[in-house]
Amino acid sequence: MRHDEFVGHRKRRMAHAPVSARADSATAPPESAGDDSHMSAKAGGRQGIAMLLLCIASLIAVEALLFARGRVLAGQIADAVLLFLILQVKPGPGRRSPATWSLSHALSLGWNPSEATRDAMRSLALVPLIRVVSVGLPLRDVSYPAGTLAVGLIIGSAAMVLAPVVGVAPRTFLTARAPRVQLQAVLGGLLLGFVAYLLGAPALWPTGASHERALLGLVAVVAAAAAEEIVFRGVVQWTLQRALGRAGVLAAAALFASTYLGAGSASLVLTVALAGLVFARTVVRTGGLSGAVGGHVVFAVGAGAIWPALLGRSHPAWLSGPVPIIALAVATAGMTAIIMRRHDGHEQSPSAGEAPVAPRLAQLPSIGSGLSVRRAVVGGLPARAVFRRTTARRSSVAQLSVQIIISNHNYGEYITEAIDSARNQVHPNVSIVVVDDGSTDDSRERLRRYRGTVDVVLKENGGQASAINAGLARGRADIVMLLDADDVLKPHAATRLAAAFASDPGIAKVQFRMDVIDARGRATGVTKPQPHIPMPQGDLRSAELAFPFDISWSGGGGNAFRTAALERILPIPEDDYPRRGADWYLVHLTTLLGPVVSLPDICASYRVHGRNGYEPRAPQLDLDHVRETIRYARVTGQALARLADELGLEYPRPILSLSELSNRLVSLKLEPELHPVQSDRAWRLAADAVRAAHRRFDVAWPMKAMFITWFAAAAAAPPPVARELAEIFMFPERRTRLNALLSRLHRGPGQPPRGGAD
Amino acid sequence: MSDLLPPLVQHAVASKTVFSASQAFGVVTLVLLVVLLLEREVLRIARAQPARLKALSIAAVPLLVAVALTIWARLAIILR
Numbered sequence: 001m002r003h004d005e006f007v008g009h010r011k012r013r014m015a016h017a018p019v020s021a022r023a024d025s026a027t028a029p030p031e032s033a034g035d036d037s038h039m040s041a042k043a044g045g046r047q048g049i050a051m052l053l054l055c056i057a058s059l060i061a062v063e064a065l066l067f068a069r070g071r072v073l074a075g076q077i078a079d080a081v082l083l084f085l086i087l088q089v090k091p092g093p094g095r096r097s098p099a100t101w102s103l104s105h106a107l108s109l110g111w112n113p114s115e116a117t118r119d120a121m122r123s124l125a126l127v128p129l130i131r132v133v134s135v136g137l138p139l140r141d142v143s144y145p146a147g148t149l150a151v152g153l154i155i156g157s158a159a160m161v162l163a164p165v166v167g168v169a170p171r172t173f174l175t176a177r178a179p180r181v182q183l184q185a186v187l188g189g190l191l192l193g194f195v196a197y198l199l200g201a202p203a204l205w206p207t208g209a210s211h212e213r214a215l216l217g218l219v220a221v222v223a224a225a226a227a228e229e230i231v232f233r234g235v236v237q238w239t240l241q242r243a244l245g246r247a248g249v250l251a252a253a254a255l256f257a258s259t260y261l262g263a264g265s266a267s268l269v270l271t272v273a274l275a276g277l278v279f280a281r282t283v284v285r286t287g288g289l290s291g292a293v294g295g296h297v298v299f300a301v302g303a304g305a306i307w308p309a310l311l312g313r314s315h316p317a318w319l320s321g322p323v324p325i326i327a328l329a330v331a332t333a334g335m336t337a338i339i340m341r342r343h344d345g346h347e348q349s350p351s352a353g354e355a356p357v358a359p360r361l362a363q364l365p366s367i368g369s370g371l372s373v374r375r376a377v378v379g380g381l382p383a384r385a386v387f388r389r390t391t392a393r394r395s396s397v398a399q400l401s402v403q404i405i406i407s408n409h410n411y412g413e414y415i416t417e418a419i420d421s422a423r424n425q426v427h428p429n430v431s432i433v434v435v436d437d438g439s440t441d442d443s444r445e446r447l448r449r450y451r452g453t454v455d456v457v458l459k460e461n462g463g464q465a466s467a468i469n470a471g472l473a474r475g476r477a478d479i480v481m482l483l484d485a486d487d488v489l490k491p492h493a494a495t496r497l498a499a500a501f502a503s504d505p506g507i508a509k510v511q512f513r514m515d516v517i518d519a520r521g522r523a524t525g526v527t528k529p530q531p532h533i534p535m536p537q538g539d540l541r542s543a544e545l546a547f548p549f550d551i552s553w554s555g556g557g558g559n560a561f562r563t564a565a566l567e568r569i570l571p572i573p574e575d576d577y578p579r580r581g582a583d584w585y586l587v588h589l590t591t592l593l594g595p596v597v598s599l600p601d602i603c604a605s606y607r608v609h610g611r612n613g614y615e616p617r618a619p620q621l622d623l624d625h626v627r628e629t630i631r632y633a634r635v636t637g638q639a640l641a642r643l644a645d646e647l648g649l650e651y652p653r654p655i656l657s658l659s660e661l662s663n664r665l666v667s668l669k670l671e672p673e674l675h676p677v678q679s680d681r682a683w684r685l686a687a688d689a690v691r692a693a694h695r696r697f698d699v700a701w702p703m704k705a706m707f708i709t710w711f712a713a714a715a716a717a718p719p720p721v722a723r724e725l726a727e728i729f730m731f732p733e734r735r736t737r738l739n740a741l742l743s744r745l746h747r748g749p750g751q752p753p754r755g756g757a758d
Numbered sequence: 759m760s761d762l763l764p765p766l767v768q769h770a771v772a773s774k775t776v777f778s779a780s781q782a783f784g785v786v787t788l789v790l791l792v793v794l795l796l797e798r799e800v801l802r803i804a805r806a807q808p809a810r811l812k813a814l815s816i817a818a819v820p821l822l823v824a825v826a827l828t829i830w831a832r833l834a835i836i837l838r
Contacts, residue, residue, distance in 0.1 A: 087794070087797075136786065259761035300760065
């Protein structure tokens, strides 16, 4: 199909297809073979949520037992049992042995939690741990502040270590964005601290205490406040919010309040609950803990030290009546309603291991209409255009339609598994298009049995770009997922992606990790990108235009795109990507059209079977692969420059990336006669590398110096040495000791140079 | 005022000697620690997922600190 035909065809379909009729026959619930896993995934999800709620209720009940009856030992035993049970959460997908399977399977009663539910359960372990440790410590002859400080340091440290395990990045705790919201939390803490003082909160230190005692008390309060916020807002709230949505925020606040049941009167507990909700709201809005910790410190110090010092310790008698309880209950209900209110566009979505999307981006929808030329500071670089606000509306997750395009060329042995995985999606609004790109094996025969259930397109061999273009021309959904015929989707993939897109109509692309399976579908224990590599998200235009091929992107199958964004850049130019590499075009160009979200979840399996089109078979230099990468990078870089010009974006010219330059240098040094860029000279490439390294705002200067040193050495070295240098540079497996150091030198979006979008 | 060490808990701990407290609260901590460490070893031998082992370790370390401090306190009293 020619490009003009393609565009015309798409426009006709767009003009005639009503929004409600986007789903085709393939959106019907999976039948027959797909039913079991489909139902089991749904049931597992429901069971997971039920177990999570049961766990939260049990923790609150134990706190009530502990404080209502004063049975400290019974409470500690109950907490110990709960802690043990929580730690038996069933392992996630990946390698597991029969022994671990049976143990956790028996204890978990066969429930099959999602990744988010698993993380939430694990984070809840911190709550009973607080009580088991605080009761278990020998604090008889230790002052209250010293005891609190000890417990705070132990629990705070445990929470900081646990955070990355449950998918929360500790560095986001220090986020100080949205200062006005953070200040509101501090003022709220001050006000509620005054209320707590009026209601008889205990003093931090006795009258006439020494300066040393007062100082220790202050240090203990600050440490305790930080530890409590890290536990309840930083870890528990984030993970519960991921698993339960807005209700998770309330659940975390309820847990927090329950641990204060022994604080004194009902009104005092309500004050603490209200303070917890205020801090929770701040964390939801800012994505960081700074305001919550500040508010908590002001709350505790104000209630226990400042207000008593200023106003004395006598309290009005009427405050012991029902009036304050009613007023606080109303205020708590109001705060609950505010938190449960519909998404207002300023909230941070909890993303495991990733920096949250910057707040300004969360409220900057728009894709299809492009970018304005309004100047702003975005992504750390000055003078960038921001995404233009449009009238695009938020959609519920279920409303968003997802189109899965499966492109196939001679992957007959895997194609049915790919199609079945697409049909088994839990998401209710999924359509499937399978494009067979001139297969000569038994693919078409296998596809026959799907006629009538999925949209099958049979075409002559034209390459990956032509297959994707043909698939995109067949339908119109809100979201498009690309799936290679040898890969497999997880049942929850479309739902997770739809949820991410639903959170902000401006998001252009959502990427996720994939676990690597072998030809027989067995997990290899490897994920792509690797788990220790943070995947960038947010407004990445600055990085994309400064060093596009040095950013760690998930491969084509690890992405979903908003159709409105794709419409601006489609069709994929088939002449530029004659065989493969079409995903380079989509992955890179969509980054200029809206914010990017990186999901922590593994949503698909990537199969390595020895016949992969673009997968190195071993960590050894393959110069054909290097030259192919150079060609993809060059045409993609040109397409990026064209789009940036169309959008009125400023960018450094020419677009350079260290990974692309390294590929060109290696190709030139080792096989100059086949090098695809005739004008290249080794020293000129080294000089360009200095410029490219200078643009890498995501790495520290020692790493830039290492890059420049490598280029200088590779440019000067004889070919055998250059080959060795190339393998060390391109394959992290060949420099395991150096990787730990390199990872510490990263500070923002972008990763150590690799092969671009693969 | 902190939920890390509520007055009720502090009072319960302070009302006992180190010896009697460690025979009550300390035993619970110790038993849980031993169970978690045993489970961790079993899972390690069975090559369980690293994330699972890490979660167990993270829970075990604070308990280990509590048990170590309790033993140290008892020893300090005996040696004194």
